[in-house]
Amino acid sequence: MASYDVIIIGAGPGGYVCAIRCAQLGLKTAVVEGRETLGGTCLNVGCIPSKALLHATHMLHEAEHNFATMGLKGKSPSVDWKAMLAYKDDVVGQNTKGIEFLFKKNKIDWLKGWASIPGEGKVKVGDEVHEAKNIVIATGSESASLAGVEVDEKTVITSTGALDLGKIPKKLVVIGAGVIGLELGSVYARLGAQVTVIEYLDAITPGMDGEVQKTFQRILKKQGFDFTMGAAVQSVEALKTKAKITYKLRKDDSEHTLEADTVLVAIGRKPYTNGLGLDDLGVRLSKRGQIETDDHWQTNVKGIYAIGDAIDGPMLAHKAEDEGMAVAEVLAGKKGHVNYGVIPGVIYTHPEVSNVGKTEQQLKEEGRAYKVGKFSFMGNGRAKAVFAGDGFVKILADKQTDRILGAHIIGPAAGDLIHEICVAMEFGASAQDLALTCHAHPTYSEAVREAALACGDGPIHA
Numbered sequence: 049m050a051s052y053d054v055i056i057i058g059a060g061p062g063g064y065v066c067a068i069r070c071a072q073l074g075l076k077t078a079v080v081e082g083r084e085t086l087g088g089t090c091l092n093v094g095c096i097p098s099k100a101l102l103h104a105t106h107m108l109h110e111a112e113h114n115f116a117t118m119g120l121k122g123k124s125p126s127v128d129w130k131a132m133l134a135y136k137d138d139v140v141g142q143n144t145k146g147i148e149f150l151f152k153k154n155k156i157d158w159l160k161g162w163a164s165i166p167g168e169g170k171v172k173v174g175d176e177v178h179e180a181k182n183i184v185i186a187t188g189s190e191s192a193s194l195a196g197v198e199v200d201e202k203t204v205i206t207s208t209g210a211l212d213l214g215k216i217p218k219k220l221v222v223i224g225a226g227v228i229g230l231e232l233g234s235v236y237a238r239l240g241a242q243v244t245v246i247e248y249l250d251a252i253t254p255g256m257d258g259e260v261q262k263t264f265q266r267i268l269k270k271q272g273f274d275f276t277m278g279a280a281v282q283s284v285e286a287l288k289t290k291a292k293i294t295y296k297l298r299k300d301d302s303e304h305t306l307e308a309d310t311v312l313v314a315i316g317r318k319p320y321t322n323g324l325g326l327d328d329l330g331v332r333l334s335k336r337g338q339i340e341t342d343d344h345w346q347t348n349v350k351g352i353y354a355i356g357d358a359i360d361g362p363m364l365a366h367k368a369e370d371e372g373m374a375v376a377e378v379l380a381g382k383k384g385h386v387n388y389g390v391i392p393g394v395i396y397t398h399p400e401v402s403n404v405g406k407t408e409q410q411l412k413e414e415g416r417a418y419k420v421g422k423f424s425f426m427g428n429g430r431a432k433a434v435f436a437g438d439g440f441v442k443i444l445a446d447k448q449t450d451r452i453l454g455a456h457i458i459g460p461a462a463g464d465l466i467h468e469i470c471v472a473m474e475f476g477a478s479a480q481d482l483a484l485t486c487h488a489h490p491t492y493s494e495a496v497r498e499a500a501l502a503c504g505d506g507p508i509h510a
């Protein structure tokens with residue numbers, strides 16, 4: 049048994065970042081993690097491996113579609129799937145070992161095993177009970193299940209199975225046109241699979257800017273995606289080597305079926321708090337199973353905190369990281385803070401899609417007077433040079449004060465460009481502040497400046 053200032057349960061982006069900050073602030077820190085490697089879902093079976101596969105398959109797509117135009121002639125590369133998976137595993141290994149190194153460097157103890165909280169100030173791992181002045185639950189989330197659909201991670205898979213398939217499917221059905229479905233759908237579409245996405249709603253990527261949704265869906269269709277919208281999946285039946293999917297169209301209740309080699313269930317994620325003993329402790333959960341916390345991420349039980357996917361808010365690694373750092377500061381007697389109004393979201397397809405702040409729909413609902421500055425990547429020389437003119441930057445600013453309220457980007461490097469706007473928003477900048485900032489030519493970021501100019505006297509290249 050050991051005694052700590054803080055024990056964090058879960059070594060994902062929320063937990064490991066919290067641990068490092070706690071240690072940096074002088075707290076004696078341990079992290080409980082039952083996986084063989086650190087990094088949680090994100091590093092092991094989420095963000096990082098999917099980005100490796102997205103990168104590799106994007107290279108293939110470029111070779112097949114754009115090389116010849118640039119005078120690069122010859123046969124496109126063939127796919128060695130096993131080698132591609134090995135590359136992905138290597139990337140994961142480098143990252144998870146990196147966290148292990150950071151733990152050692154910061155003198156953080158890794159308590160290997162699955163934790164429960166037998167009482168206030170106590171964390172049980174295996175047969176040992178450790179003491180902690182404070183406990184931070186950072187146990188993340190798991191894939192949501194769908195009634196009538198049994199996942200075997202071979203034919204009917206979640207994102208975890210999709211990162212380790214035995215072979216590339218000929219036909220892949222994706223249930224849910226959210227971030228996971230479209231990113232992993234892109235991987236397999238580029239590898240030659242026929243991808244059909246079945247989505248309950250009438251638009252893809254719920255909650256995103258309407259114009260981005262439409263442009264994004266049009267581009268994905270051009271890339272070979274097939275969409276069945278407004279369809280509720282009723283069941284998935286695993287046959288010998290295939291699966292049969294039954295869905296109902298919402299508009300007329302008609303029932304349809306289709307077959308696929310592989311079915312990816314990507315209908316959202318839910319908090320993972322199994323086995324912690326929260327019921328016995330009396331920790332309050334919301335109806336959706338999220339741990340309820342106050343402004344300082346403390347649950348209704350003193351000394352027990354929670355962050356990341358296990359609590360309310362967007363299920364994003366970087367949101368969890370920010371909460372991890374903030375809660376560490378609270379525990380060290382400082383003033384931890386997260387600005388939930390400026391959390392970017394990124395979809396790592398090609399083109400990338402990103403957003404921060406309010407959508408037009410939200411501003412309308414709030415009855416706020418706003419203006420829109422939009423600029424197409426077609427007017428951006430750099431984007432055109434690399435076949436990436438499809439897409440735009442859209443900035444929403446307050447009509448009276450010009451203060452930036454939100455931004456929505458679809459286009460090259462959208463996931464990086466958004467951060468210029470995040471910083472601007474953190475400083476309470478106006479669109480004019482961005483427009484008056486010199487942007488290097490030729491860069492994609494000029495499209496951000498042009499969108500900011502479009503909030504004022506107008507863009508130059510449109």
Ligand code: NAI
Binds near residue numbers: 252317
């Ligand atoms: P999601 O919430 O993004 O999308 C799920 C989609 O499934 C929705 O469009 C929903 O309408 C649809 N759906 C639900 N039930 C359905 C049914 N019965 N039939 C047909 N469609 C149905 O969830 P997703 O893609 O599974 O992602 C889970 C979480 O992981 C999200 O919070 C996401 O933000 C996060 N994530 C973030 C990534 C990123 O930041 N790039 C990458 C991957 C995941």
